[in-house]
Amino acid sequence: MIKVDEKGFYGKFGGAYIPEMLHPNIEELKDNYESIMASKEFQDEFRGLLKDYVGRPTPLYFASRLSEKYGAKIYLKREDLCHTGAHKVNNTIGQIILAKKLGKKRIIAETGAGQHGVATATVCALMGMDCTVYMGEVDIARQHPNVERMKILGAKVVPATSGSKTLKDATNEAMRAWINDPVDTHYIIGSVVGPHPYPEMVARFQSVISEEMKWQLKEKEGRENPDIVIACVGGGSNAAGAFYHYYNTPEVRLVAAEAAGLGISSGKSAATTVLGTPGVLHGSKTILMQTEDGQVVEPHSISAGLDYPGIGPVHAHLFDIGRGEFVAVEDEDAMKSGIELSRLEGIIPAIETAHAIYALNLIEYSKDDVIVINLSGRGDKDLDTYIKWGNY
Amino acid sequence: MSGERCLHRSSDTRHPSSIYMNRIHKLFESKKNRVLSIYFTAGFPALEDTLPIMEAIQAGGADIIEIGVPYSDPIADGPTIQDSNMIALENGISLKKLFNQLAGFREKITLPVVLMGYLNPIMQYGMEAFCKKCQEVGVDGLILPDLPMQQYLDDYKLLFEEYGLVNTFLISPQTSEKRILEIDQHSNGFIYMVSSHGVTGAKTGITEEQITYFKRVQAMKLKNSRLIGFGISDSETFSKASEYSNGAIIGSAFIKTVKNSKNLSEDIQAYIQTVIK
Numbered sequence: 016m017i018k019v020d021e022k023g024f025y026g027k028f029g030g031a032y033i034p035e036m037l038h039p040n041i042e043e044l045k046d047n048y049e050s051i052m053a054s055k056e057f058q059d060e061f062r063g064l065l066k067d068y069v070g071r072p073t074p075l076y077f078a079s080r081l082s083e084k085y086g087a088k089i090y091l092k093r094e095d096l097c098h099t100g101a102h103k104v105n106n107t108i109g110q111i112i113l114a115k116k117l118g119k120k121r122i123i124a125e126t127g128a129g130q131h132g133v134a135t136a137t138v139c140a141l142m143g144m145d146c147t148v149y150m151g152e153v154d155i156a157r158q159h160p161n162v163e164r165m166k167i168l169g170a171k172v173v174p175a176t177s178g179s180k181t182l183k184d185a186t187n188e189a190m191r192a193w194i195n196d197p198v199d200t201h202y203i204i205g206s207v208v209g210p211h212p213y214p215e216m217v218a219r220f221q222s223v224i225s226e227e228m229k230w231q232l233k234e235k236e237g238r239e240n241p242d243i244v245i246a247c248v249g250g251g252s253n254a255a256g257a258f259y260h261y262y263n264t265p266e267v268r269l270v271a272a273e274a275a276g277l278g279i280s281s282g283k284s285a286a287t288t289v290l291g292t293p294g295v296l297h298g299s300k301t302i303l304m305q306t307e308d309g310q311v312v313e314p315h316s317i318s319a320g321l322d323y324p325g326i327g328p329v330h331a332h333l334f335d336i337g338r339g340e341f342v343a344v345e346d347e348d349a350m351k352s353g354i355e356l357s358r359l360e361g362i363i364p365a366i367e368t369a370h371a372i373y374a375l376n377l378i379e380y381s382k383d384d385v386i387v388i389n390l391s392g393r394g395d396k397d398l399d400t401y402i403k404w405g406n407y
Numbered sequence: 408m409s410g411e412r413c414l415h416r417s418s419d420t421r422h423p424s425s426i427y428m429n430r431i432h433k434l435f436e437s438k439k440n441r442v443l444s445i446y447f448t449a450g451f452p453a454l455e456d457t458l459p460i461m462e463a464i465q466a467g468g469a470d471i472i473e474i475g476v477p478y479s480d481p482i483a484d485g486p487t488i489q490d491s492n493m494i495a496l497e498n499g500i501s502l503k504k505l506f507n508q509l510a511g512f513r514e515k516i517t518l519p520v521v522l523m524g525y526l527n528p529i530m531q532y533g534m535e536a537f538c539k540k541c542q543e544v545g546v547d548g549l550i551l552p553d554l555p556m557q558q559y560l561d562d563y564k565l566l567f568e569e570y571g572l573v574n575t576f577l578i579s580p581q582t583s584e585k586r587i588l589e590i591d592q593h594s595n596g597f598i599y600m601v602s603s604h605g606v607t608g609a610k611t612g613i614t615e616e617q618i619t620y621f622k623r624v625q626a627m628k629l630k631n632s633r634l635i636g637f638g639i640s641d642s643e644t645f646s647k648a649s650e651y652s653n654g655a656i657i658g659s660a661f662i663k664t665v666k667n668s669k670n671l672s673e674d675i676q677a678y679i680q681t682v683i684k
C-alpha cells in the first residue's frame with residue numbers, strides 16, 4: 016500500500032524535519048487538516064470553487080493525431096485549461112480555504128516558474144488576503160510575465176538572492192519568512208514537498224485530477240484504469256495528483272518525467288532520481304541532488320518549474336520500491352516535444368509539461384494501450400523560452 | 408528514517424559515565440549565571456581559521472564554543488550566518504575537513520565544544536560515524552536545528568548517548584508549556600531559548616514582550632539550564648538575557664566581528680571582553 020503513515024513517512028521517506036520554531040504551525044496543520052478537509056462545509060466550498068472558478072472538471076481529451084504518431088491511445092488530461100493555466104490552482108484553492116478556517120490572516124508562498132505564485136496570488140485576491148511570494152532572482156528574470164501577473168493580482172514578490180537564486184532558495188526564504196512571522200501566517204507550499212503533512216495534503220488537493228480521470232475514462236473507454244499515466248515531476252504535485260487514485264492499482268503504470276537539463280552527466284541537470292541520494296531537504300527525507308559532503312547541488316532545467324534538486328517524498332518512495340518508472344528528458348527534447356504537440360494538437364504546452372510528452376519516446380507500450388498524459392500547464396508563460404529556442 | 412533506525416546497545420557498557428558528566432554538565436554545575444556561548448562558522452572567514460578562533464574565544468573568557476557546520480541551505484539562519492556558510496563552503500570546508508582541523512584540539516581547548524549543524528551533511532557523513540568522530544576529537548554536544556524531538560527520540564537518542572554527546576533542543580516564544588516540559592524531560596544539558604520569533608540575526612535590544620516570555624519560562628523551574636540566543640549582541644543584551652536565564656549565546660554579532668577583523672585573536676578577545684565585562 017502506498018499510504019502515508021502517522022509520522023508522515025512513505026516508506027523511508029517523508030517526516031517533518033523542521034526547526035522547533037515551526038513546530039506549533041506544523042502541529043496545528045497536522046491536527047486539523049484532515050478533519051477540516053472532511054467537513055461538508057469545506058468540501059462544498061472547495062468543490063464549488065473548483066467547478067465555477069477553476070473550471071473543473073478539466074476535459075480528458077483524446078489526442079488522435081498524437082495517438083496516430085506514437086501508436087497508442089493517448090489522452091491528455093487538460094490541466095492547462097484550469098484558471099491561471101496550470102494544475103497549481105487546485106492546491107491553492109484548497110489551502111486558502113484551510114488557511115481561512117485556521118484563522119490565518121496572511122499568506123506566503125514560494126514559486127519557481129511563477130505558476131504557483133500566480134495561483135496563490137489569485138486565490139489571495141479571491142479571498143481578500145495579504146500575499147507575499149518568494150521567487151529566485153534568476154526565475155524572476157526568466158518568468159517575467161508571471162511576476163507582473165502576481166503584482167497585478169496584488170501580491171508582493173520578494174526576490175530570493177541566496178544560493179542558486181531559483182526555486183530551492185525561494186523555498187528557503189519562504190520558510191525563513193514563516194519562522195519570522197509564525198502566528199497569523201499560513202505558508203502555501205506549491206508542491207508535494209516540505210514537512211509532513213504538506214506532501215500528503217497537497218497530493219490530496221491535486222488528487223481531483225485522477226479522481227476525474229477515472230470516471231472520464233470509464234465514459235470514454237469503458238474502464239476506469241488506463242494502462243499508463245505519464246506526468247512531469249518537479250516537486251511532483253501534478254504527478255501525485257494524476258497518480259493518486261492509481262497508487263495501489265499495480266496494473267496501471269506510473270511514469271514520472273524528470274528534467275535532465277543539458278544531459279545527465281553534463282553537471283547541468285535536475286534528474287533527481289538518477290543523480291540524487293537520500294537526504295533531508297526542506298523538511299522531509301527524500302532523494303536529492305547533493306555533493307558527497309551533503310551540500311545541496313544547484314540543479315538546471317530549461318523549465319523553471321522542474322528546476323529543483325529534490326522530489327516529493329512520495330515520489331522517492333515510488334522510485335525506491337519500483338512502483339514508478341522514472342525517465343529523464345533533456346532540455347532539447349522537451350522543447351521539440353513542445354513544438355510537436357503544438358503542431359499535432361494545437362496545444363502549446365508549458366515546458367514542464369513538454370517533458371512528460373517526450374516520455375512517449377522513452378517508454379515501451381503497445382498500440383492498444385491507453386495512455387493518459389497529465390497536461391499540467393499551458394505554454395503562455397514560456398513564450399520567451401520558445402522564442403529564444405527558435406527551432407519552429 | 409527506517410534506514411538508520413537501528414537500535415543501539417545500552418550506553419552503560421562502553422562509556423559508563425560519559426553521558427552524565429561531560430564538560431557541559433561540569434560547566435553548568437560550577438557556573439549558574441552569565442554563561443556565554445559563542446557561535447562561529449567553521450571555515451570562515453578563511454578555511455584554516457577554525458582553531459585560531461576557538462583559541463581566541465577561550466582566551467577571551469567565554470564559556471562554551473559552538474562550531475557551526477556549514478550547509479548550503481540553512482533555513483533557520485538569517486543573512487549574516489547564511490553568508491558565512493556560503494563563504495566557508497566556497498573556502499572548501501566540509502565535515503571531513505572540519506574533523507581534521509579538530510584533531511588534537513583538546514591539547515589547547517578546555518571549554519565545552521558543541522557542534523551546531525543541519526541534518527543533511529551529517530547524514531551523508533553517516534550519523535554513527537559522525538558521533539564516533541565527535542567523541543574521538545572531544546566534542547561534547549550537538550545542536551541540530553532541523554532534528555525535531557520526536558525524530559531524535561525515534562532514531563538518534565541512544566546513539567548520541569552511546570557516544571557521550573549532549574543534545575540541545577530549541578524552544579521559542581511559540582513553544583507551549585506542555586512541550587517545554589517534554590523538551591526539558593528529554594534534555595540533559597541545556598535548553599536553547601530562541602529569544603523571539605525569527606531566524607538568527609543580530610537585532611537591537613530586548614523588548615518587554617521578550618522579557619515576559621523569559622520570565623514565563625524562568626518560572627517553570629526546569630531541570631535543565633537555559634541559554635538565550637538569537638539577537639544577543641553586546642554587554643547590554645547579554646546581561647539582560649542573563650537576568651532571566653543561565654546565560655546567552657552570541658552568533659551573528661560574533662560573525663560580524665570576525666568578518667571585519669584584521670587581527671582575529673585580538674579582536675575576538677576584545678569583543679568577548681566587552682560583552683562579559
Ligand SMILES: Cc1ncc(COP(=O)(O)O)c(C=O)c1O
Pocket residue numbers: 101102127128129130131205206207247248249250251252253254319320321365367368391392393
Ligand atoms: C505547468 C507546470 N507543470 C509542472 C510543474 C512542476 O511542479 P510539480 O512537479 O509540483 O507538478 C510546474 C511548476 O511550476 C508547472 O508550472
